[in-house]
Amino acid sequence: MNTFAVNYGNLFSITIPETILEVVSLLVLVVDLGFLRKSTQPARMTAACVLGVIGSVLAGLWLLTHSGTASFAGDALVLNSLVAAAQIGILLLTALVLLLSFQAEFSRNPGEYVAIVLLATTGMMLVAAARDLLVIFVALELLSLSLYVLAAFAKSSALSSEAALKYYLFGGMSAALMLFGFSYLYGLTGTTNLNGIAVSLASQGLSPLVVVAMVLVAAGLGFKVAAVPFHLWAPDTYQGAPAPVAALIASGSKVASFAVLVAVTGSLIPAASASRGATWIVLLVWMAGASILLGNLAALAQTSVRRLLAYSAIAHAGYMLLGIAANTPQSGAAVFYYALTYALTTVGAFGVIAVVERNMGSDRFDAFAGLSRRNPLLAASMLIFLLSLAGIPPLVGFWAKFNLFAAVLRAPGVGAWGLGMVIFALAASAVSLYYYLQVLKRVYVVPAMTDEPMAVSALEQLVLLVIALLVALLGIFPSALSGWIPLG
Amino acid sequence: MLAYTIYLSFAGALILALFPKALQSSARVFALLVALAGLAIALIGFIQAGSSGTVIVADAVWVPALGIRYTLTADGISRVLVLLTGIAAVAGILFSWNIGEKEGDRANEFFAFFLALIGGVYGVFLAADLFLFFVFYEIAIVPKYFLIAIWGSTRREYGAMKLALYSFAGSAMVLIGLLAAYTVSGSHTMNLQAMAQYSFPIHFQMWAFPLIFVGFAILAGMWPFHTWAPTGHVAAPTAASMLLAGVVMKLGAYGCLRVAMTVFPHGLDPWGFSILGLTSWRMVFALLAAIGIVYGAAVALVQNDFKFVIGYSSVSHMGLVLLGLMTLTQIGLDGAVLQMFSHGILAGLLFATVGRIVYERTHTRDLGVLSRLHLGKTMPFAAVLFVIAGMASMGLPGFSGFIAEVQVLIGAWRAFPWFAAVAGVGIVVGVAYTWRAMQRAFFSEATVSTASSGTAHEEHEPYAPVTWAEKAGVALLVGTSLIIGIFPRVLLDVITPAVHALPELLVKGGRL
Numbered sequence A: 001m002n003t004f005a006v007n008y009g010n011l012f013s014i015t016i017p018e019t020i021l022e023v024v025s026l027l028v029l030v031v032d033l034g035f036l037r038k039s040t041q042p043a044r045m046t047a048a049c050v051l052g053v054i055g056s057v058l059a060g061l062w063l064l065t066h067s068g069t070a071s072f073a074g075d076a077l078v079l080n081s082l083v084a085a086a087q088i089g090i091l092l093l094t095a096l097v098l099l100l101s102f103q104a105e106f107s108r109n110p111g112e113y114v115a116i117v118l119l120a121t122t123g124m125m126l127v128a129a130a131r132d133l134l135v136i137f138v139a140l141e142l143l144s145l146s147l148y149v150l151a152a153f154a155k156s157s158a159l160s161s162e163a164a165l166k167y168y169l170f171g172g173m174s175a176a177l178m179l180f181g182f183s184y185l186y187g188l189t190g191t192t193n194l195n196g197i198a199v200s201l202a203s204q205g206l207s208p209l210v211v212v213a214m215v216l217v218a219a220g221l222g223f224k225v226a227a228v229p230f231h232l233w234a235p236d237t238y239q240g241a242p243a244p245v246a247a248l249i250a251s252g253s254k255v256a257s258f259a260v261l262v263a264v265t266g267s268l269i270p271a272a273s274a275s276r277g278a279t280w281i282v283l284l285v286w287m288a289g290a291s292i293l294l295g296n297l298a299a300l301a302q303t304s305v306r307r308l309l310a311y312s313a314i315a316h317a318g319y320m321l322l323g324i325a326a327n328t329p330q331s332g333a334a335v336f337y338y339a340l341t342y343a344l345t346t347v348g349a350f351g352v353i354a355v356v357e358r359n360m361g362s363d364r365f366d367a368f369a370g371l372s373r374r375n376p377l378l379a380a381s382m383l384i385f386l387l388s389l390a391g392i393p394p395l396v397g398f399w400a401k402f403n404l405f406a407a408v409l410r411a412p413g414v415g416a417w418g419l420g421m422v423i424f425a426l427a428a429s430a431v432s433l434y435y436y437l438q439v440l441k442r443v444y445v446v447p448a449m450t451d452e453p454m455a456v457s458a459l460e461q462l463v464l465l466v467i468a469l470l471v472a473l474l475g476i477f478p479s480a481l482s483g484w485i486p487l488g
Numbered sequence B: 001m002l003a004y005t006i007y008l009s010f011a012g013a014l015i016l017a018l019f020p021k022a023l024q025s026s027a028r029v030f031a032l033l034v035a036l037a038g039l040a041i042a043l044i045g046f047i048q049a050g051s052s053g054t055v056i057v058a059d060a061v062w063v064p065a066l067g068i069r070y071t072l073t074a075d076g077i078s079r080v081l082v083l084l085t086g087i088a089a090v091a092g093i094l095f096s097w098n099i100g101e102k103e104g105d106r107a108n109e110f111f112a113f114f115l116a117l118i119g120g121v122y123g124v125f126l127a128a129d130l131f132l133f134f135v136f137y138e139i140a141i142v143p144k145y146f147l148i149a150i151w152g153s154t155r156r157e158y159g160a161m162k163l164a165l166y167s168f169a170g171s172a173m174v175l176i177g178l179l180a181a182y183t184v185s186g187s188h189t190m191n192l193q194a195m196a197q198y199s200f201p202i203h204f205q206m207w208a209f210p211l212i213f214v215g216f217a218i219l220a221g222m223w224p225f226h227t228w229a230p231t232g233h234v235a236a237p238t239a240a241s242m243l244l245a246g247v248v249m250k251l252g253a254y255g256c257l258r259v260a261m262t263v264f265p266h267g268l269d270p271w272g273f274s275i276l277g278l279t280s281w282r283m284v285f286a287l288l289a290a291i292g293i294v295y296g297a298a299v300a301l302v303q304n305d306f307k308f309v310i311g312y313s314s315v316s317h318m319g320l321v322l323l324g325l326m327t328l329t330q331i332g333l334d335g336a337v338l339q340m341f342s343h344g345i346l347a348g349l350l351f352a353t354v355g356r357i358v359y360e361r362t363h364t365r366d367l368g369v370l371s372r373l374h375l376g377k378t379m380p381f382a383a384v385l386f387v388i389a390g391m392a393s394m395g396l397p398g399f400s401g402f403i404a405e406v407q408v409l410i411g412a413w414r415a416f417p418w419f420a421a422v423a424g425v426g427i428v429v430g431v432a433y434t435w436r437a438m439q440r441a442f443f444s445e446a447t448v449s450t451a452s453s454g455t456a457h458e459e460h461e462p463y464a465p466v467t468w469a470e471k472a473g474v475a476l477l478v479g480t481s482l483i484i485g486i487f488p489r490v491l492l493d494v495i496t497p498a499v500h501a502l503p504e505l506l507v508k509g510g511r512l
Helices: A008-014 A016-035 A041-065 A081-099 A110-129 A133-151 A158-189 A194-203 A208-225 A233-240 A243-250 A252-268 A271-300 A305-326 A329-360 A376-390 A396-410 A418-444 A458-476 B003-017 B021-049 B076-094 B107-126 B130-139 B141-151 B156-185 B192-197 B202-219 B228-235 B238-263 B281-301 B306-327 B330-362 B380-393 B400-415 B417-442 B451-458 B468-486 B489-500
Strands: A070-072 A077-079 B055-063 B068-074 B270-275 B278-280
Touching (some): A041 A081, A077 A110, A081 A110, A081 A329, A081 A458, A110 A252, A208 A252, A208 A305, A233 A243, A252 A271, A252 A305, A305 A329, A305 A396, A305 A418, A329 A458, A376 A418, B021 B076, B021 B107, B068 B107, B076 B107, B076 B330, B107 B141, B141 B228, B228 B306, B330 B400, B330 B468, B330 B489, B380 B468, B400 B468
């Protein structure tokens, strides 16, 4: 089936950023286990994180300076401006997560921690670029396995183990389903290449087997983006995993998964014959509707900020699924824009949660009481993050939402469900303001239990301020990213 | 020039947010200076432009891919409302002069949220791009929540959350309409003028118009979506009540006029069939407005909390604005805009009297308790002030309310005589509740039932004297209302041409 000769030179040139990450992850291990064994814990963590940040920045710089389009082995891996944007975004998110890990005390093995984070990042980047079922699967597994390990990294915490176990069991199950679906697709079309599948599916009728394959693939990818009904792992994992890991799961992993969803959708619904894709669209729209409804309603009842963010993540996944179901180039780009800006905001929010948890030992609402008087800058950052998630202008979350829904409404094939779902989503997002305000009420309104300032390292404060500024400035200049991700 | 009202307010808010704790007590001075500068700019802009047409204030590319420009313009209606915002901002700060006297008042935060709200309001009144309009409109929501939740009183967290959710639900409705309009027009512009030129399909206007109109009317306190208003007003600190009733409710009415009616004028057309005698959205909303006028007044008549009386009177007065908009006649629309201005001033004055001057000294707003305090004797300043404000509010000639109400009623009489009659009843009830509140709070002859509590009050130290800040605020508001009442042409000469320039359908009676 595969008539393409593998050109290793080509492969190397297209995967240089991934290679950089791999090399750095090995380097981190060598440095940490080889040279720093006698050093103190904080020093080892700092060294490992610094190396990791340098690695991500180098990879990102390479991508920035080597823009252009390329592909490998008949589009098994592609590189175009959208993929590059996703990859740069993923690298930025990883760097931010590592910067926020300097103070983390959940592990006695900083070298392994950073190395596995970098491996997960490699997986995300490959997922974003993959256009071949096998490559997609392998890359997703690299990502998932790394994240399972990371979720369990706080060995002394029972919650962390629970989080990892739930994540792993659901993940393993859905990976099996997805692989099963891939095998059907391969059997039906005789190719694993997404373009080939698109061509082949366009020429054949809609057989029950295709529907089964679509359902199975939807289950696998639905798990990665935490869409209802494959969302059950999300609240526990968000709550139990160490804060930086939860941030990574909520950000970079989401970006990569949505990137692959956009690509898969493009191949399952050939643009020329939209009617054949109806099943897939129906699946996506139902998942979207259920996610929006359940995510927003369940978030109303939470008292743990992490669980609240988990349910709100489910709701946000629902909005993005609408954009994927619209299946136009504009809506695909809008999903990228949404996923990237959402991920950035979420990393910031988890950064604040990490600081509060370290000081108060809890992520419940009470722990946030009076934050504005204990650390005004931290409180202001949280204000910006949560309002952006709620979609209040002029923050970037608003533009992401507007751009996404406008793209959905403008898509030609959405007649039956487009307007109805957008109205539903906007009504639900009006509800979402309630639970974001519940957190902000604690931060700004409720009196503090103690007046002593919230201890935060200068680096954390700086990183969180930079993220908050990015969220605010991107909101004021939403076109700033249009070089990579076109709006409208 | 006028654009600096926005930038100054936001810059002031940002600086105040970063104010060091040691400078708490000077936060109010700084805020007052910023607000005064804003008022000065608004006034200069108002005088300079005179009765000329639309003035372009700023225009720049913003989000080219979505056809969104940063365009600010000011026609007569905008300039009048910007002036109102400036006055309300200065008065609001003068009446919150006590914030910052005590440790733990969080004065810098208070004034930061206050100025952020003011900046958003200025922005809405100046925005000429639909999108920009919406952005400023939403910016105004969040500060309101915090102003009420942190510095409010009675059931403040409930009132604040209710207000925020109602506002956000309304703006979600508006956003749906905007997205749909953006999609249907397919044109790459969001300019209000350009969108008004685009003829949207009639059936589209038929559902987009009520959606957007109701979305905005929620904030204007249209019955039956008004319930956030009394609870919000009562819960809010005085300055926030003044702003809420004074300018924020105007945002809603302004949105109804500027967006819903201007962009979708055919949404006002008759449906071609009749439900319960109603034949168009225009009649539906006129009916709701008329109900709101009577309902608000009637409920105000039986309230025991002084602030609730004023809160419901706002619902009633805003009903007049909405009724004026629905008349689709030059005189009715003129009256509606003038009523926005007039109510902005008078509601501010009433809330200041009740919430600040009386409540801060007696610590009660219960009319039953107040009636035993003989405030007419012990607090003559407040009594005289409330008489003036009440007279103005019930529409006595010589004050701004009179001209506005007469114009609205004349317009309404031409368009739908029945609703005009209902609104007239509401105005009569308005006299009654103002009278009742005045009588019970200040001039009650009620003797104290038990001797013990009587002596307690007799021995009560005299109430704290009226401060210079309060006097200045009162002078500003009463003076403005008097000037407009005696020389209404100062505003009408600016409003009339602007209303005349609205789409023809809106001033020529529409299609009945």
